[in-house]
Amino acid sequence: MFEVYEDCINELEKHAHFRFIRDIEKKDGKFIYIKGEKLLNLSSNNYLNLADNKELTDKFYAQVGYKYSLGSASARLLTGTLPVYKELENLITDLYKSEDTLLFNSGYHANVGINSSIAGRGDVIFSDKLNHASIIDGMRLGDAKFFRYPHNDMTALEKLLTRERNNFKNSVIVSESVFSMDGDIADLKKLVELKNKYNCILILDEAHAFGVFGKNGLGVCEELDILSEVDLLVGTFGKAIGSTGAFVTGRKILIDYLINKARSFIFSTALPPVNVAFSKWIIENELPKTFEKRMKMLELGRKLKSQSHIIPVIVGDNEKTVELCNILYQNGYFTLPIRPPTVPVGTSRIRLSLTADIEEKDLEKLCSIIG
Template sequence: MSRHPLNLEKRLENRKKDAAFRTLGEANDLVDFSSNDYLEFSSSKEIFNATEEILKSYNLFKNGATGSRLLSGNHNLYTVTEDFLKDFYKSEAALIFNSGYDANIGLFSVVSQRGDFIFYDELVHASIRDGIKMSNTKSYSFRHNDLEDLKRKISRLEMANFDIFIATESVFSMDGDSPDLKSLSNYASENNFFLIVDEAHATGVFGQKGEGLVQELELENGVFARIVTFGKGMGCHGAAILGSNTLKDYLINFCRSFIFTTALPPHALATILSAYQNLANIGLQDLQRLKGNIEYFKGQLKIQDLETYFIASDSAIQSCVIPGNTEVKSAAEKLQKHGFSVKPILSPTVPKGKERLRFCLHSFNSEEEIQKVIKSLSEII
């Protein structure tokens, strides 16, 4: 069929005009400074082999789950893995979802009721925003990592019989920075608000064993719900919502992205379990190497006098702001010609004028690679 709705073609043309047109890339052998595979777990032979052994030990020789978890798909690895996760994260309960996107749209679309309010950091992930849009709740953004702005906006409400939810991330995916979680948690607890923290980019990066920033700060009891994803630091696929048993029961009964989807196959669950078992043991060495590389990268920025170009971050995400889609794409292409996989983040993904190169650091990056990519960047900008 050659005909298309006029609006489709018009919007695509506008994207091309703004140098914001997206295409799917291909695999390459460049030095990786772009993937979310912070600990190299995605290619770990130990995790791969352990996954096979887990499947054998539970006699699970299936390629698929056969249905949703409420029908035929709730194989026994779900219980084993969720029990492991709730203990690992010091949570009362854990509920696994097919992806971080599914977890966020599911949670935020049903957790609040008509008459309640959701206040969210203006830079939260698209999946949180989409979930909020699907809810019946009034929602307002507050300035990025600005607790005082949040307080001002909440103070304008006439307090009545409703609940207030606050949504943020422990590490923001585009900036790599973090909110003052201690102050935010204290404020929520003092006022009986419900704090929800997406830990996607803190999982496997922060904490003594990669548990995330909430646990590193010992704030588990001050957070209503945490979202952890497995497709980044854990190198596999899926996500989990951590919270109370009541929250878990509620999501099983009302969360549409959980109820109406085929469950993850046994192999996916075995990989998640294997990855976490690895993280709790030999993976600690990878975690320490990652933390060392983050510090080394920041040290090289100082040496090359590039700190002012970067958003302050202690995470594996280090973003260099180069305004303009055309300009940042050009800088990325030059780095790629130097042998480094560094991706440009364009508007409208980030605000116009805040386009950036997003450097993702890993445990496997060498100091030589870090030194060379920073030197190349210095020559470019």
């Protein structure tokens, strides 16, 4: 009975696909400690250094954290909604000037819940080919027909819309704003134009942009001044905000619908109140102070030829990608090989993610090694 699993693991090992959980001793600012080695951490989503920040954590516990419990003991629709959940939802609604907001336990829960329920039998979803696995899993779980258009190819999307839109009742377009593995940015203005022209619901996942882009850190839609054009906007607290969880903000009718239909929301214990309070505290107290460091980080990303703080170094081959990671490791850099199925076959890569305390001089040796 277990042979099939053994064969699978052997096959993964043979093609340098095998994943394992690394033992990390500690993290301290931009550094990570593994087996006694101190390495520059280029694989973190802690973009603003707000997670594992001892000073900040102490301040939070002293000021507010001590009031909140570590477990919610119930789903939100049962007894899991204390005032702090609504306070954070209202804060997000006010910031985005949207109609309503709903918290999810993670970005994964949010995307699975939204994309499996928002379109049903007889409806259609158009999804960027490089959208995150959680969006794909959501679509797979639902009953709607879905098409995956070539990455950020607005001509291909419009062709699909012309051909298919009228064959369905409701239609949804879903995309990330900053793509998690490529660091490029979707043509959001064109997506808005297409959603209006073809009468679609537009869902944008700003997981990697929330807390990084925009005057107030609300994401790329804030920067482009198109917030009011997006029907549902997803953001996560586990990346730039340094906490955990996610939100979706947008039209009230859709939020009410998700409360009733999104199974990953309905059938899961709510986030720990202390995390909800931490996310709220960070957004209210720390995020407004980060404009300068966010802009500096994005400038460094652009210098490295990316549109964001995420820089893909595409190697292609699995073995060579792992080998490059090992060389970088030996030179004091912690990077991870990103391989299929996370990225398309033949595009294995190292995904460098900057954090605000990484400086240009930290990367000189890395650039010469990669070069």
